[in-house]
Amino acid sequence: MLHLVGSPTADFFADLSRLYARGCLEALADVPGYDHVVVWVGPDGRWRFPADLGGEAIGAAEPVELAEAVGLVRGIAPDVALPQLFCIAGMTTYRALLDVLGVPFVGNPADVMALAAHKERTRAVVAAAGVDVPPGRVLRGHPDVDERLLDDAVEAVGLPVVVKPVDADNSTGVALVRNRADLRSAVGEAARETSAGDVLVERFVPLGREVRCAVLETADGLRALPLEEYAVDPQHKPIRDRADKLAGSGDDLALVAKTHDHAWMVADDDSVVPGVQEAAALAFRALGCRDYGLFDFRVDPEGRPWFLEAGLYCSFAPSSVVVMMAAAGGTPLPELFVSAVERTLTRG
Ligand SMILES: Nc1ncnc2c1ncn2[C@@H]1O[C@H](COP(=O)(O)OP(=O)(O)O)[C@@H](O)[C@H]1O
């Protein structure tokens, strides 16, 4: 198994990728029948084949250009790959590269990743399948948007709104705007976090609750897993921000959301479960997901779930959300991993 780790574009995503991939390799060390080979794609665009994912091993590994790396990967001739890149190029182009190289990989294909990385397009696709998405408007192109367009957006969507870049993550550039006067600067901030400058202005879904639901593809069809719920609070924490998800950087990068006061599993008999699981399965099919998918919802005070976004990656680390949900549903990590790999090998 080839583990494709790092980021060709950003140190932050490279650190995040390394954090999860190390967790994965540690957790899978005892699963029999696998040889794990690591490839590190650095923010300099070069590839390294380190002995492990420690900073020292990566530093000691000889960097090679892509053309040479392709030959090395062909020489390794992996049966299967696990893509662990989280930046947009890493999630899309580099998965497509595995297709070109003829290496089957676990998880969602490049085109589905590209779709899910773009919130505007994702919303359109899942809404067409009958999933509720909060009303929204997209402001195009640049931070200096015309006042009239801001007025139009507010009129169409209604305040308060959540402003966000169409294609960022980890709450980067996301803001809750209650007053029209604050909209311009929020849109400008969001526009700076996206290459095309497109910003989504979405109706704020009041609390309620915030939950995520993973869906697995199995031999018997789709299986929705137990939900994870996030700590939010109408007064003190109306939306989740970056500090709720990540802390530190480099070797000290840590996952805040994994601590139990930030997130917990929802009981199976909770009234919120069936509606969210049904919407998650609809979203899975509509987006054309493969192997697994993870879908975020806000649940309004009336108990109605509203789709926020899809996160279609899983690192198979114990801290991966899909892994924690599968474990809560009675499928431990090794079993989840082996069955995903078997599906991958079968489809070839
Ligand atoms: N329409 C909305 N209504 C209420 N809260 C929202 C809405 N959209 C986003 N949020 C809040 O902002 C957070 C980040 O937004 P999200 O769409 O998930 O972007 P990201 O990809 O950065 O995680 C969510 O976890 C949620 O708390």
Ligand SMILES: [Mg+2]
């Ligand atoms: Mg999110």
